[in-house]
Amino acid sequence: MTGSEKFEPESERVTRQLRDDIIDGVRAPGSKLVERELAAELGVSRLPIRDALKALVTEGLVTPRPRSWAVVREFTPSDLADLEEVRSALETMAFRLAAQRRTRAGLARLRADLDTELTAARAGDAVRARRAAADFHETVTSLADNELLNELERTLRSRMRWLLGQHDDLVAIAEEHEALYDALVDRDADRVAELTARHLATGRRAAAARQG
Numbered sequence: 001m002t003g004s005e006k007f008e009p010e011s012e013r014v015t016r017q018l019r020d021d022i023i024d025g026v027r028a029p030g031s032k033l034v035e036r037e038l039a040a041e042l043g044v045s046r047l048p049i050r051d052a053l054k055a056l057v058t059e060g061l062v063t064p065r066p067r068s069w070a071v072v073r074e075f076t077p078s079d080l081a082d083l084e085e086v087r088s089a090l091e092t093m094a095f096r097l098a099a100q101r102r103t104r105a106g107l108a109r110l111r112a113d114l115d116t117e118l119t120a121a122r123a124g125d126a127v128r129a130r131r132a133a134a135d136f137h138e139t140v141t142s143l144a145d146n147e148l149l150n151e152l153e154r155t156l157r158s159r160m161r162w163l164l165g166q167h168d169d170l171v172a173i174a175e176e177h178e179a180l181y182d183a184l185v186d187r188d189a190d191r192v193a194e195l196t197a198r199h200l201a202t203g204r205r206a207a208a209a210r211q212g
Contacts, residue, residue: 011051029074059158097144106143121170130165167206
């Protein structure tokens with residue numbers, strides 16, 4: 001390992017792998033997560049698996065079971081409604097503040113997220129498009145320049161990334177993001193508010209269709 005490479009503890013690497021698998025839909029809701037089986041699959045001991053499952057329970061992606069296993073969380077309609085209410089409140093604030101406080105450097109990061117999403121969406125690369133879409137939202141929150149809002153986003157990040165992946169209209173979502181980006185560039189707060197409300201409604205419909 002060179003000096004420029006960052007050391008990543010095995011438990012963190014396993015947590016990241018399992019988190020990505022859940023958010024990307026590789027491990028479906030209700031899937032069993034058995035320590036012994038995961039250790040063999042990922043080529044690690046059971047200790048980092050145990051630590052990873054504990055972390056993912058805290059993040060709200062995994063439901064614990066007795067002894068040495070867990071399941072991928074199955075979000076109920078009530079869970080989804082709660083997530084959508086929180087998302088609506090936080091994103092309405094984030095986009096409004098971002099319209100007022102965005103910087104040139106911040107807009108460049110946002111444009112990079114958007115370009116990645118558009119390219120992936122047009123190529124039909126669902127995993128990459130959904131990941132970039134979630135990156136777009138997280139960058140908007142950073143542009144809001146409110147530390148408490150950023151703290152809340154970090155706490156809810158895994159569940160929100162899962163929620164933001166509950167759609168199949170990759171290009172349509174990317175184009176909504178592009179319209180929001182243009183409004184942020186123009187500092188058009190009224191337009192940003194209108195587009196945010198529309199975008200949230202699109203997300204609610206998509207999540208409901210997936211659950212149905």
